Amino acid sequence: MAKDTSDTENGLRSPLRRKLLMGMAGLPALAMMPRPTFAAAPTSAVNTTGLAVTDTEVTVGILHSATGTMAISETGTIQAEKLAIAQINEMGGVLGRKIKIIQEDGASDWPTFAEKAKKLLVNDHCAAVMGCWTSASRKAALPVFEQYNGLLYYPTFYEGLEQSKNVIYTGQEATQQILASLDWVSKEKGAKSFFMIGSDYIWPRTSNKIARKHIENVLKGTVVGEEYYPLGHTQFNSVINKIKLKKPDVIFADVVGGSNVAFYKQLKAAGIDLSKQTLLTISVTEDEIDGIGGDNIAGAYSCMKYFQSLKNPNNEKFVAAFKKMWGEKTVLGDVTQAGYLGPFLWKMAVEKAGSFDVDKVVAASPGIEFKEAPEGYVKVHENHHLWSKTRVAKALPTGQFEVVYESPELIEPNPFPKGYQ
Amino acid sequence: MFGDYSLADLSSIFVMQGFAGLILFSVYVLMALGLAIIFGQMGVINMAHGEFMILGAYVTYLCSTFFQEHLPALFSAYFFVAMALAFLASGALGMLVEWALIRHLYKRPLDTLLATWGLSLILQQAYRSIIGPREVGVELPTWMMGSIPVTDSIEVQINGLFVIAVTTVITLGVAVLIYRSRFGAQIRAVMSNRSMAGAVGIDTEKVDRYTFGLGCGIAGIAGSAFTMIGSTGPTSGQLYIVDTFLIVVFGGAASLLGTIASAFSISQTQSTLEFFLSGSMAKVLTLLAVVAILMLRPQGLFTLKVRR
Numbered sequence: 001m002a003k004d005t006s007d008t009e010n011g012l013r014s015p016l017r018r019k020l021l022m023g024m025a026g027l028p029a030l031a032m033m034p035r036p037t038f039a040a041a042p043t044s045a046v047n048t049t050g051l052a053v054t055d056t057e058v059t060v061g062i063l064h065s066a067t068g069t070m071a072i073s074e075t076g077t078i079q080a081e082k083l084a085i086a087q088i089n090e091m092g093g094v095l096g097r098k099i100k101i102i103q104e105d106g107a108s109d110w111p112t113f114a115e116k117a118k119k120l121l122v123n124d125h126c127a128a129v130m131g132c133w134t135s136a137s138r139k140a141a142l143p144v145f146e147q148y149n150g151l152l153y154y155p156t157f158y159e160g161l162e163q164s165k166n167v168i169y170t171g172q173e174a175t176q177q178i179l180a181s182l183d184w185v186s187k188e189k190g191a192k193s194f195f196m197i198g199s200d201y202i203w204p205r206t207s208n209k210i211a212r213k214h215i216e217n218v219l220k221g222t223v224v225g226e227e228y229y230p231l232g233h234t235q236f237n238s239v240i241n242k243i244k245l246k247k248p249d250v251i252f253a254d255v256v257g258g259s260n261v262a263f264y265k266q267l268k269a270a271g272i273d274l275s276k277q278t279l280l281t282i283s284v285t286e287d288e289i290d291g292i293g294g295d296n297i298a299g300a301y302s303c304m305k306y307f308q309s310l311k312n313p314n315n316e317k318f319v320a321a322f323k324k325m326w327g328e329k330t331v332l333g334d335v336t337q338a339g340y341l342g343p344f345l346w347k348m349a350v351e352k353a354g355s356f357d358v359d360k361v362v363a364a365s366p367g368i369e370f371k372e373a374p375e376g377y378v379k380v381h382e383n384h385h386l387w388s389k390t391r392v393a394k395a396l397p398t399g400q401f402e403v404v405y406e407s408p409e410l411i412e413p414n415p416f417p418k419g420y421q
Numbered sequence: 422m423f424g425d426y427s428l429a430d431l432s433s434i435f436v437m438q439g440f441a442g443l444i445l446f447s448v449y450v451l452m453a454l455g456l457a458i459i460f461g462q463m464g465v466i467n468m469a470h471g472e473f474m475i476l477g478a479y480v481t482y483l484c485s486t487f488f489q490e491h492l493p494a495l496f497s498a499y500f501f502v503a504m505a506l507a508f509l510a511s512g513a514l515g516m517l518v519e520w521a522l523i524r525h526l527y528k529r530p531l532d533t534l535l536a537t538w539g540l541s542l543i544l545q546q547a548y549r550s551i552i553g554p555r556e557v558g559v560e561l562p563t564w565m566m567g568s569i570p571v572t573d574s575i576e577v578q579i580n581g582l583f584v585i586a587v588t589t590v591i592t593l594g595v596a597v598l599i600y601r602s603r604f605g606a607q608i609r610a611v612m613s614n615r616s617m618a619g620a621v622g623i624d625t626e627k628v629d630r631y632t633f634g635l636g637c638g639i640a641g642i643a644g645s646a647f648t649m650i651g652s653t654g655p656t657s658g659q660l661y662i663v664d665t666f667l668i669v670v671f672g673g674a675a676s677l678l679g680t681i682a683s684a685f686s687i688s689q690t691q692s693t694l695e696f697f698l699s700g701s702m703a704k705v706l707t708l709l710a711v712v713a714i715l716m717l718r719p720q721g722l723f724t725l726k727v728r729r
Contacts, residue, residue, distance in 0.1 A: 066554075067549060067554070071655075072555050072654060075554055075555065200700070226699075227699050228699060228701050229701065230701060230704060232659075233700065234650055234651040234660065235445050235650075235692070237444060237692065238441055238692045238693075238696045238703075239695065240441075241434055241438050241441060242696060244437075258652050258660065260652075261556065261651050262650055265649070265651070266578075266650070268566070268567075269567065269568060269578040269581065270576065270578060271567070271568045271576045287555075290557075291557060291558045291652040292558060293558045293560065296558075
């Protein structure tokens, strides 16, 4: 069309006629446009970097493990992200464009995450990607997002020590999750001695390091044991005997996956009564209790930012919508809720920026507030993490949690905590 | 580390620690028994052994939900029914697999490794598609929960006792079957010389099929027993397969007694080390010890004297 206008420019001298004709040249294109976009800004203006944005649609990727070991945990997150996107589409989409999902399977295999991230960014030109769960998968995909300037919304609570221009972290980093709950257990239960037990990989080790510093330097307590077991370990009888011998005030647990189930079953079988022995965990959500069995873990305390049982109107709406879409029997855990935040935070940042361009969305993100968040209220910090509250809740035999403590203020995210490294 | 504790405290902890080792020993024997038959007796490297165990675990899970919903009166006894069904289901699947896959590969034992590896992937995905990716836990009848206080400070876990009892019964059963029955004699004959066994009138194909089925069936029972300890997911079987092969190889592939001895030494080493060191270090030291011993005795702890 550019060529046509330059031809008319030569032939027609009158500026008015030229304008009219140019306008008429645009008419067919106008007629081809589907109706809803009349309200929306032209695509060329909101997308200057070649993302997959048309006049009616914008493509967003979902990158989680639908198969493999991690499918257990990531399925709920996928469901929450799809629910959020469906709700956004019902509300009219983002900048007048409906979200189209391209879902890829990371298959619980970290290199696959990098490969699929590249596919979503390079082939599909996704405007944003909701994805990754384990730290290992995020670390694998991160260089891809940085190289191709993509945008990742990462939902899991994690060990911190990371901040990327291309990632928005919707879960809590370690200090947000751990410190407030340790303060609580020290004040409420008068706890002085702690026994730490975790699975042997980066997240439990980093989290315990932070917890140990806080216990020793701030709370003036002692750590009487720190033990790690390989992922998937199912024999905890020896360590349980050790715990019995040391008699700690608090067992601080970050065991993950199938090991969790074995650990709590054996604790119970060994006669450790969690109503008398305080146990604080940072790795058990409603999803895990599904496998552990409510009876086996009843009485334990979990610290998270979200529990399904939270009583506020946002959460009641969220839980009802989730169950309507995915079935009455589903349970919702902390990461499921954090996954739900991603699409909304992205929508608000895009609308604040008035553009899908990643640089502009990233620049607009800090300060974004999401008042309808099921966990209450969240706000994006300069460091791309969320301000959020931390809650401690007691596990009930039904598999749900009863919140016993909530931090009075929003806790500032601090991915590089001084004095804790 | 023991300075602050009284003698009574210490002795009770040692008793409980011994019991913990005994539970681990039973678990190992149960895991390895099926594989000892398949790998030890038949020479088939069955990488899908863990998946046969998981089938047993899923059968137990389905049984527990069925009894809860339809026969709550009999719930306290469901575990025995579940174990029998687990044996039948895993055994039947094992015989089917032998017929469809394994019997074509007896002359190429290394290829059984690849074929059964593929089979394990297929089974994992099948569990994931049919039952779902989430891990499931089994509701235990109340009599199997908790522990019996022997003295004030010594408590014995009931499900631990149950595992020990099941292991004893199954091991004795297998020993009688293989060393005292006519079928056992046939199995051993086929394994030591297939063509000669055929020549004296043993139906080798049938013996192969039943042997493989038996090994898989025992794996099913092991899986069923494990629901008391851990949870069941599509890939849980992978957790057990390494330990299982380790025990069978360390014990000397063709020897039942070797399997038991190796399970005993590995479990005791591991649980004692776990008590004094950290969990990961205990595993490392145990594996190092096994490697060192296998370097000195590549044939394993016990071997049968056979003419090659």
